[in-house]
Amino acid sequence: MRAALVSAAGQDPALAETALPKPAIGERLIRVGAAAISHLTKARALGAHYTDSGRFPFGVGIDGVGRLEDGSRVYFALPRRPYGSMADFTVVDARLCVPVPEELDDLTAAAIANPGMSSWAALTDRARIKRGETVLINGATGTSGRLAVQVARLLGAGRIVATGRNAGALEEVRSLGADVAIQIGEDMDNLEQRFAEEFAKGVDIVLDYLWGPSAESLLQAAATKGFDAVPMRFVQIGSSSAGDIMLPAAVLRAKAVELMGSGGGSVSVPRLIAVIEEVLQAAATAGLQIALKPAAFSDFDRAWPQDNSACRTVFTMDTEGPA
Template structure:
């Protein structure tokens, strides 16, 4: 079968032939129609993601959309290694397949599932977000962050605060639900003052896609200016600003901050699948939107380095519903 193949660590996928997967008695075969690039997929391809197996070669991709042999249209996740989702066929456990509602097309489903799941699972599985609470999204200008704004409002957040480095993209967030926007400027004093005002007014949940310096400033501001003995659930999802931070121990001793992660390992695969199912069923009724760039899988070598956070690159194969 044709597939996007990673032959060694540090090398981008190439388009080529790979053995077709054969399902066992407790697995199902998916004829894949669409699969999207994500940070996890890129990390695994490079061999640097914490969930990477370290075994090469393999077909890249952890999720996608396709059809079972009985014709059912599904979103699927965690195909059997070394057969990823960016191929003509994948093999998965039936428990890792979700029937797609008729009101969402293949490309949109493939594009929105992973970035939308990142915040949906963080809100519902980790932070246990309640209607009427205030959410701060650190790093809201990328695809996942923009969806996090929309999903927070859909789940009942009273107020959504969004931070970001791209000023133009940050301004556009007001149209999709952001009540307050905070530019991540270099001046620590100015940034600290902006954070101080928001924590003084009350923040219940922080969703962090950046880590690095801005996360340090957020945690310090939360400890200094947050409400006494009122827990702040700080959920760490991504690290595009850096893998490490320096955090004074007094920040945790002097506050009711609950620091947690959200992702593969901190949430079970079943929990993630459950979250994606709810997200996909809500996509059309809630009006959730994502910018998409469809690309034939045969163009993977050209499109892979061009992928960015502004649009989701979705590879298409076989017959696709668009």
């Protein structure tokens, strides 16, 4: 069978032939239909994620959509290493599979599950969102951030503030449900002023996909200009701008701030799988949107390096291929 494999440290994954995996007790063999590139997938492929095992070769891809031996269609997550989801077949713990609603096609389900889960779990399990609260999404112009705007609205946010670098993309985010759009640029003084204006009105939850300077400005604005009666839950999800920030101790003393992360280590895997099932149901019934670009699995070596944050690349496998 075909599989996308990383053969050595520092090398991009490449399509190769490998043996068909055999399921162990409690596992299911899945004929993969579609699998999307995610930030986590790329970080693991580069050996730059905290869950990296350091063993080669290994398959890339953390989740996807496929069919079990009985023909039922499922979303699946976390194939047993060294296997990945970007392969004709993979093996997965049976508890990490959930049914895909009939209304959702393979491409949409594969594209929306992981980023939808990240914002859904951050808002429900970590921030404990209440209807009518104000949510600020830092980094709302990528695929995950755009979906977070829609999820926040679906979960009852009363007001949504979106930030991003691209002015045109921010206007598109408005059409998805954001009430306010703030452009992140080189003028940090102006950015801090805009943040201060929003915090003066009251911000209940921040979903941060960027970290770095904009996160520093947000926390500083919350401490110095925030509405005192509104405690703030700051949920760190991604770090596409930087891996570290400078956090003055006074920020945490000056404001009732709950600073937390949301991810595989802070929310249990069974709960994340349950969240994904909720996301897929919402995608089928509420029309959640995500930008995606289909790519034939046979074209993996060319399509992998062309992936970008504006549109999710989803590989489609030949589900009638050889076993």
